[in-house]
Amino acid sequence: MKPQRSLQVTPGIIALAWILPLFLCAFAEGQESAPFDSNEVHPDGTITFRYKDPAAGKVLLELSGLAKPLPMQKDSDGLWSVVSSPLSPELYQYSFQVDGRTQFDPKNPIVVPNLLYPSNLVAVGGSTPQPWDVRNVPHGIVHHHFYSSAIVAGLVKGQSDFYVYTPPGYDPKRPKPYPVLYLLHGWSDLASAWTEVGKANFIFDNLLAEGRIQPMLVVMPLGYGDMRFVRSGDGVWDDDAAINRNVSLFSQALLSEILPWVESAYLIGSFRRSANFS
Numbered sequence: 400m401k402p403q404r405s406l407q408v409t410p411g412i413i414a415l416a417w418i419l420p421l422f423l424c425a426f427a428e429g430q431e432s433a434p435f436d437s438n439e440v441h442p443d444g445t446i447t448f449r450y451k452d453p454a455a456g457k458v459l460l461e462l463s464g465l466a467k468p469l470p471m472q473k474d475s476d477g478l479w480s481v482v483s484s485p486l487s488p489e490l491y492q493y494s495f496q497v498d499g500r501t502q503f504d505p506k507n508p509i510v511v512p513n514l515l516y517p518s519n520l521v522a523v524g525g526s527t528p529q530p531w532d533v534r535n536v537p538h539g540i541v542h543h544h545f546y547s548s549a550i551v552a553g554l555v556k557g558q559s560d561f562y563v564y565t566p567p568g569y570d571p572k573r574p575k576p577y578p579v580l581y582l583l584h585g586w587s588d589l590a591s592a593w594t595e596v597g598k599a600n601f602i603f604d605n606l607l608a609e610g611r612i613q614p615m616l617v618v619m620p621l622g623y624g625d626m627r628f629v630r631s632g633d634g635v636w637d638d639d640a641a642i643n644r645n646v647s648l649f650s651q652a653l654l655s656e657i658l659p660w661v662e663s664a665y666l667i668g669s670f671r672r673s674a675n676f677s
Contacts, residue, residue, distance in 0.1 A: 435478065437506040438493070438521045444485040446521060450495045450504065453477025459496040461518070464489075468496055488525035490596065492518040511596050514629050515587040520596065528605075531598035536608035537567035541600050546660060550652040553626030560590050561620035561657055563665065564600050566607055568614070571666045578615045579667040581653070583622045587629055590621040616667055620657050624648025 439447040448460050450471065458479040459468035464486075471479040479495075492511050495502045503510065504519045511518045528534060541564050548559045569577070582599065584592035593599040599617065606612045628635055628645040635641050662669055 437504050438519075440521065440523055444487065444523055446483045446486065446491075446523065447480060448483070448493065448495075449478055449480045450497070450502075451476075451478045452497060455479065455497050457496075457498055461494045461496060461501070463492040463518075471495075486523045488523050488529050490531065490598065491521050491523065492516075492596075493521060494518040512589050512591060513587050514589065515632070530602045530605055532605070533601055534605055534608070536604055538604050539564050539566045539569070539600055539607075541594050544660070544664075546656065548652055548656055550648055550656060551621075551624055551626070552648060553630070559621050559652070561618060561661075562590055562594055563661065564594075564603060564617040564619070565665070566603065566614040566616070569616075573666065576666050576668040578613065579661070579665075580615055580617045582617050582619045584619070588622075590619055593617075593619045616661075616665055618657070618661055620653060622649060624650070624652060 435449050435451070436447070437449050439449075441447070448462075448471070450458055452458065453473075453476070455473070455477075458471040458473070460471055460481050460483075461468045462483060469481045469483070471481040473479045493504070494517075495504065503517070507519045507521070509520045511520050522529075522531075524532075541562055543560065543562055545558060545560045547557050548554060549557070551557075551559055566577075582593055584590065588596070599619070603612070603615075603617060607614060623629060624645045625641070625648055628641055631638075631641070661667065
């Protein structure tokens with residue numbers, strides 16, 4: 400989903416993306432209790448979205464998968480609402496446009512951190528369990544690692560991060576190394592996108608429990624070589640030089656900083672690096 404109004408990304412915005420979920424939880428707790436659900440999922444797959452602002456003149460709902468935002472209607476108490484069409488089982492991102500300003504749902508602490516399009520998250524279930532559902536199966540562990548990068552440009556104090564999923568029963572002393580998957584997020588996402596938004600760790604847990612994959616490690620890095628590539632907004636995709644620089648620097652960071660770190664800390668096979676960065 401790409402809201403019509405985006406945020407100018409600065410180092411401060413990047414830092415805000417990390418603390419935003421905590422801030423929203425505190426904000427929601429400080430609001431006057433109101434007897435309504437801000438995202439009520441119905442059995443037919445429709446969702447009633449609600450947002451309270453008696454002073455607002457116009458409120459729209461931005462919902463992933465929709466080409467245009469949905470107008471919301473205000474009642475006599477200043478509660479805005481709209482009902483979506485029936486939606487397929489999926490994880491949906493949404494936000495509100497209040498008099499032209501993008502706003503989060505203060506009653507929903509589930510936030511999608513994103514450098515350009517932060518939003519909230521709501522799940523529509525189905526008649527059968529979905530791949531991302533939290534089931535009663537053995538669960539792996541998601542590890543969050545930080546490191547100083549000498550390659551990635553535009554980082555705050557040179558600090559970058561990545562996540563590592565280890566499967567249930569991970570044994571760092573077993574004779575055979577584990578296979579590893581390097582899983583990259585989409586443009587404008589953070590390193591946490593695959594776990595916080597895509598629920599990748601639960602998907603892998605469920606696939607392992609069903610015997611559909613073998614135990615493996617999954618490495619999810621921050622996928623930029625130059626942070627200006629995402630701060631510049633949508634127009635960056637028209638700049639071939641910026642694209643090439645971002646890819647080149649990220650490739651260097653992945654192969655010379657992240658891979659050696661992961662290979663020294665976890666039981667995975669060694670990657671034969673033969674790339675030429677000249």
